[in-house]
Amino acid sequence: MTGLAVEARDRTATRPMLEVDLLAVARNTRLLADRAGELMAVVKADGFGHGALDVARTALAHGATRLGVTSLEEAWPLRDAGLVAPVLSWLNPVDADFATAVARRIDLAVPSTRHLAAIAAVPGRARVHLHVDAGMARDGAEPASWGALCRAARRAELRGEVEVVGVMGHLGCADDPTDSCNALARTRFAWALETARATGLRPRHRHLAATAATLTDPRTHHTMSRVGAGLVGIDPSRTTVLHPAMTLTAPLVSVRRVRAGTPVGYGHAHRTATATHLGLVPLGYADGLPRRASHRAEVQVRGVRRPVVGLLSMDQLVVDLGVSGVEAGETVTVFGPGGAGEPTVAEWAAWGGTIEHDVVTGIGARVARRTRAVPHLRSLA
Ligand SMILES: *Cc1c(COP(=O)(O)O)cnc(C)c1O
Numbered sequence: 001m002t003g004l005a006v007e008a009r010d011r012t013a014t015r016p017m018l019e020v021d022l023l024a025v026a027r028n029t030r031l032l033a034d035r036a037g038e039l040m041a042v043v044k045a046d047g048f049g050h051g052a053l054d055v056a057r058t059a060l061a062h063g064a065t066r067l068g069v070t071s072l073e074e075a076w077p078l079r080d081a082g083l084v085a086p087v088l089s090w091l092n093p094v095d096a097d098f099a100t101a102v103a104r105r106i107d108l109a110v111p112s113t114r115h116l117a118a119i120a121a122v123p124g125r126a127r128v129h130l131h132v133d134a135g136m137a138r139d140g141a142e143p144a145s146w147g148a149l150c151r152a153a154r155r156a157e158l159r160g161e162v163e164v165v166g167v168m169g170h171l172g173c174a175d176d177p178t179d180s181c182n183a184l185a186r187t188r189f190a191w192a193l194e195t196a197r198a199t200g201l202r203p204r205h206r207h208l209a210a211t212a213a214t215l216t217d218p219r220t221h222h223t224m225s226r227v228g229a230g231l232v233g234i235d236p237s238r239t240t241v242l243h244p245a246m247t248l249t250a251p252l253v254s255v256r257r258v259r260a261g262t263p264v265g266y267g268h269a270h271r272t273a274t275a276t277h278l279g280l281v282p283l284g285y286a287d288g289l290p291r292r293a294s295h296r297a298e299v300q301v302r303g304v305r306r307p308v309v310g311l312l313s314m315d316q317l318v319v320d321l322g323v324s325g326v327e328a329g330e331t332v333t334v335f336g337p338g339g340a341g342e343p344t345v346a347e348w349a350a351w352g353g354t355i356e357h358d359v360v361t362g363i364g365a366r367v368a369r370r371t372r373a374v375p376h377l378r379s380l381a
Contacts, residue, residue: 168206170210
């Protein structure tokens with residue numbers, strides 16, 4: 001477990017701080033690796049907002065064998081940092097820099113014959129994963145073009161231009177394992193594999209499942225799972241206890257005493273019901289807190305939950321502290337894993353009418369970040 005020394009990006013305790021707990025990532029990785037065939041750690045969107053390199057290193061040290069990202073721009077920093085694990089990039093325009101990708105041994109997903117032609121044309125032998133649309137009309141080749149893509153890929157393989165190492169699909173409804181859309185997608189993926197085989201391709205890696213299906217449906221597992229959300233403690237299927245890895249705190253900038261009936265914030269959207277104390281927290285929607293969570297959200301101060309009142313502003317929010325005696329400078333927990341009664345990312349997502357992924361990937365750049373390293377433990381169970 002080298003390379004996991006505490007990486008304190010900012011130790012100042014007097015400003016908003018996002019702390020990422022890599023022990024949580026390590027535990028989640030272990031659990032998911034036990035359920036999956038091979039485990040690809042998906043570290044797109046800066047590791048779902050948790051730091052792509054931190055999540056990648058931790059996942060590789062605890063059961064993942066490879067990495068996944070969307071664009072090539074997300075792949076370069078992994079190689080720049082010296083990571084040598086296989087990396088798959090699956091969302092690129094046809095004129096992306098495939099030459100550099102092949103030179104830097106980035107595996108490429110291929111969703112069309114145009115992509116295939118562009119990849120086959122660059123020097124070297126590209127490692128490719130043919131990508132089929134398993135039924136969500138998003139990325140991946142449509143079924144009508146799949147046979148032609150497989151045949152073209154086989155010809156390119158025989159010419160030595162590419163090596164087809166994988167076939168991939170993605171599930172559109174895996175959050176709800178009972179949705180009949182999943183059976184259709186499994187059937188389409190099986191058909192895509194048969195078609196590839198019939199053209200002479202022998203892809204070693206066959207991968208359909210992301211977090212939800214890895215946790216709920218072994219029929220989707222094939223040889224590998226591509227897991228992102230689960231690594232950072234988000235289970236879209238809500239079937240499994242994972243460990244959320246983010247804690248967001250901030251100092252109270254000020255505390256003021258107000259009378260009953262005091263209007264608070266823009267539009268005077270809230271009026272205090274009683275005499276109380278209002279605390280000011282320097283975090284707002286520009287920092288990624290959903291504005292729609294206004295009038296619903298809570299934060300934790302001195303171990304007690306307190307309501308956020310009025311509309312969230314761009315840079316700040318107001319908390320009703322009651323008669324608690326809380327003072328300026330004390331720390332407010334906006335969200336955390338929930339073990340000490342603090343609000344969770346899942347609650348903020350519900351208050352904001354969105355999903356956890358949206359909250360964790362949206363925390364703004366001006367929030368300082370700090371990483372808690374994995375302690376040297378023999379067992380993380
Ligand atoms: C984001 C993504 C994943 C990871 O999904 P999670 O539900 O976060 O595990 C897997 N595959 C593809 C194609 C993705 O875009």
